[in-house]
Amino acid sequence: MFFAPTLFKQTRPVDLILPLQNQLPQLQQLVGVDKLAPATSALSLSQIIADNTPLTTAITVHGDELAAVLFTSGTEGLPKGVMLTHNNILASERAYCARLNLTWQDVFMMPAPLGHATGFLHGVTAPFLIGARSVLLDIFTPDACLALLEQQRCTCMLGATPFVYDLLNLLEKQPADLSALRFFLCGGTTIPKKVARECQQRGIKLLSVYGSTESSPHAVVNLDDPLSRFMHTDGYACRRC
Structure with a gap:
């Protein structure tokens, strides 16, 4: 699952990612974060929230599992995706x-x-x-x-x-x-x-x-x-x- 804004300045990131889906077989769903513009070519985040109820029980995860990938600014080279655990x-x-x-x-x-x-x-x-x-x-x-x-x-x-x-x-x-x-x-x-x-x-x-x-x-x-x-x-x- 990949979340992307529907609009960022003058660019529509969702539309840029759509053509790449065929090259990413593991990507099951593209979700448009539709705060600034409607999601016309992907499932919208607002629709997901409207169609589902909050979880009643917490999801169990291990502390050493991947929690987030944050990208560096590339000050000393190319930007890197840093894999951070919980x-x-x-x-x-x-x-x-x-x-x-x-x-x-x-x-x-x-x-x-x-x-x-x-x-x-x-x-x-x-x-x-x-x-x-x-x-x-x-x-x-x-x-x-x-x-x-x-x-x-x-x-x-x-x-x-x-x-x-x-x-x-x-x-x-x-x-x-x-x-x-x-x-x-x-x-x-x-x-x-x-x-x-x-x-x-x-x-x-x-x-x-x-x-x-x-x-x-x-x-x-x-x-x-x-x-x-x-x-x-x-x-x-x-x-x-």
């Missing part, structure tokens, strides 16, 4: 939540795509594990993100440095109440000193993180670390739970 994912997210003292009372702001390790692991999986709430952005814009941070009283956010930079620029023109925000976890690239200092001046706790699709996160700073720690390092190795 145990891989649970160990990663339990360590992440423990290091940052995340609980059911937290509200996650997640601007990253859910097909990316950041969005899938920290925006969906972690909140499920601890019973927290996650606020998802379809497309990141500073205006939409800042409005949701304030309205939903988000307590934590994770994203690359450009997200922080855009939000700081908007806050110059459009002040907002971010008193609920405990921290902004920043990874993917170096954090400029200017950005770190501006966050400190605005009362935004900026934390650095390092990870990869294969194991995210590898290292995170502690919540009580001084500014010098996250400006020059990515903290400490995460202890797997």
Whole structure:
């Protein structure tokens, strides 16, 4: 079974995959995720949901079975499909939540795509594990993100440095109440000193993180670390739970 959006920007992924079905005998069903456009050439996800009732009993799986295949960005070569087991994912997210003292009372702001390790692991999986709430952005814009941070009283956010930079620029023109925000976890690239200092001046706790699709996160700073720690390092190795 293969799930694909019916529309992505100006492209219709389902229509691109259909001609390949004859070359993939193991592919039994193509499902169109019909949020933005109707599924005209494949079974629609909305129809599957309408025609079926939720399971009353949990499906039994083994911890070492394949849970997800996430693709890397290809920073050091060609993108790779990383095969993660249930145990891989649970160990990663339990360590992440423990290091940052995340609980059911937290509200996650997640601007990253859910097909990316950041969005899938920290925006969906972690909140499920601890019973927290996650606020998802379809497309990141500073205006939409800042409005949701304030309205939903988000307590934590994770994203690359450009997200922080855009939000700081908007806050110059459009002040907002971010008193609920405990921290902004920043990874993917170096954090400029200017950005770190501006966050400190605005009362935004900026934390650095390092990870990869294969194991995210590898290292995170502690919540009580001084500014010098996250400006020059990515903290400490995460202890797997």
